[in-house]
Amino acid sequence: MHRVFFTTFFGALLAAYFLVQPPNVNGEQLQKLLDSAQVELAASGNGNSSGMAVLGFLKNNTQDEILIDIFLEGGMYLQNSGNGQNMAALQIFHSGGSYYSDGSRYFLVLPSRENIPVVFIAFCADFDRDNPSQTQSFRPISMPQGLRDIVSRLARYSQETFDSDSDYTTAIQLALWRFQGNTKAKISEKFGFDDEDWDIATGIIGF
Numbered sequence: 001m002h003r004v005f006f007t008t009f010f011g012a013l014l015a016a017y018f019l020v021q022p023p024n025v026n027g028e029q030l031q032k033l034l035d036s037a038q039v040e041l042a043a044s045g046n047g048n049s050s051g052m053a054v055l056g057f058l059k060n061n062t063q064d065e066i067l068i069d070i071f072l073e074g075g076m077y078l079q080n081s082g083n084g085q086n087m088a089a090l091q092i093f094h095s096g097g098s099y100y101s102d103g104s105r106y107f108l109v110l111p112s113r114e115n116i117p118v119v120f121i122a123f124c125a126d127f128d129r130d131n132p133s134q135t136q137s138f139r140p141i142s143m144p145q146g147l148r149d150i151v152s153r154l155a156r157y158s159q160e161t162f163d164s165d166s167d168y169t170t171a172i173q174l175a176l177w178r179f180q181g182n183t184k185a186k187i188s189e190k191f192g193f194d195d196e197d198w199d200i201a202t203g204i205i206g207f
Contacts, residue, residue: 027069027107045132075151
């Protein structure tokens with residue numbers, strides 16, 4: 001078996017680049033690695049509200065190569081250091097959207113003692129705030145109780161549709177804001193979407 005390096009834009013597979021031998025371990029959850037201090041995260045916004053909206057660096061503090069699952073189980077809540085939106089992250093990739101796969105697993109490779117650039121697939125969790133800027137940093141904290149159910153649903157949905165050729169970024173953001181009680185009219189004042197996006201969001205949240 002091999003592991004293959006891919007580039008993706010939130011579910012749209014673009015290219016495979018090279019093959020290397022895989023270790024016999026599964027990708028680990030980023031939150032577990034952060035909690036154990038095996039990995040450190042530095043992250044900030046980039047002005048976007050959804051999709052590849054949080055940029056960062058992961059530092060491996062160990063002497064071993066670490067594989068990190070690209071799917072963030074239950075999602076990850078990223079608290080903004082400023083007045084901009086807090087973010088709900090669902091996936092993580094190497095910078096530019098690349099990742100590795102052995103055909104059944106999808107993961108990042110974090111070499112020993114290295115610091116690598118990454119990008120999160122993340123969504124704004126505070127409708128009335130501005131998009132997070134480059135000057136605003138993030139730190140992961142416990143998911144707020146009121147978001148746990150919807151973000152878990154969105155994380156599962158993003159994983160289930162990962163190999164789809166369709167882009168569900170807009171629908172997922174709609175689902176999050178709708179779950180928080182924002183109306184169609186209110187959302188349309190600041191966020192562009194079409195009827196298909198609205199219908200997909202309805203299917204995700206069930207109303």
